[in-house]
Amino acid sequence: MQIKSRIRTIAHYPHEGIMFRDITTLLKDPVGLRATIQEITNRYKKLEIDKVAGIESRGFIIGTPVAYELGLGFVPIRKKGKLPAETRGRDYQLEYGSDRIEIHVDAIQKGDRVLLVDDLIATGGTAEAAAALIQEMGGEVVECCFVIDLPDVGGRLRLENQGLKVFALCDFEGG
Ligand SMILES: O=P(O)(O)OC[C@H]1O[C@H](OP(=O)(O)OP(=O)(O)O)[C@H](O)[C@@H]1O
Numbered sequence: 001m002q003i004k005s006r007i008r009t010i011a012h013y014p015h016e017g018i019m020f021r022d023i024t025t026l027l028k029d030p031v032g033l034r035a036t037i038q039e040i041t042n043r044y045k046k047l048e049i050d051k052v053a054g055i056e057s058r059g060f061i062i063g064t065p066v067a068y069e070l071g072l073g074f075v076p077i078r079k080k081g082k083l084p085a086e087t088r089g090r091d092y093q094l095e096y097g098s099d100r101i102e103i104h105v106d107a108i109q110k111g112d113r114v115l116l117v118d119d120l121i122a123t124g125g126t127a128e129a130a131a132a133l134i135q136e137m138g139g140e141v142v143e144c145c146f147v148i149d150l151p152d153v154g155g156r157l158r159l160e161n162q163g164l165k166v167f168a169l170c171d172f173e174g175g
């Protein structure tokens with residue numbers, strides 16, 4: 001409850017019918033922020049991981065301190081047109097809209113064991129695209145880690161059906 005109770009829900013944002021799970025209330029709370037990073041770090045510190053990859057933008061907020069605590073480097077997976085060097089990209093559908101994410105081609109080495117981090121999984125489209133990019137570059141996605149799972153939207157199942165492991169600190173029923 002240290003974590004879930006600190007997440008705020010905004011109804012009908014950014015569109016009618018969406019229950020927006022807002023982590024800013026978790027992040028601004030020192031107990032909540034520390035618990036979030038520590039719970040994730042504790043889960044992965046004994047696993048052999050080479051890199052942490054985070055998805056723009058909320059995945060950067062969670063992924064970077066996790067990488068720091070694990071003593072690892074951080075790889076940003078960014079929205080289109082933001083990375084300066086040579087990239088590889090994928091289009092994907094969101095719960096509301098569509099987008100494209102990109103990664104630097106030199107960010108992942110063949111055989112790298114990568115922890116993929118984001119704040120939330122809804123449809124799983126974003127994480128699926130990010131995991132596919134890592135795998136295309138020869139990386140192994142050890143697990144996809146989220147603060148929030150929205151199980152009714154189906155993203156966890158979608159990733160698991162592709163053989164990916166999924167972990168979330170908390171979930172919210174009803175999307
Ligand atoms: O499971 P999905 O249906 O793909 O949705 C989850 C994604 O949507 C949100 O990001 P958003 O694209 O809104 O960007 P932001 O982090 O910059 O707000 C969230 O942070 C995840 O990355």
Ligand SMILES: Nc1ncnc2[nH]cnc12
Pocket residue numbers: 018019020021022095096120122150175
């Ligand atoms: N319901 C939701 N709340 C917060 N971020 C999201 N990203 C996709 N769906 C979301």
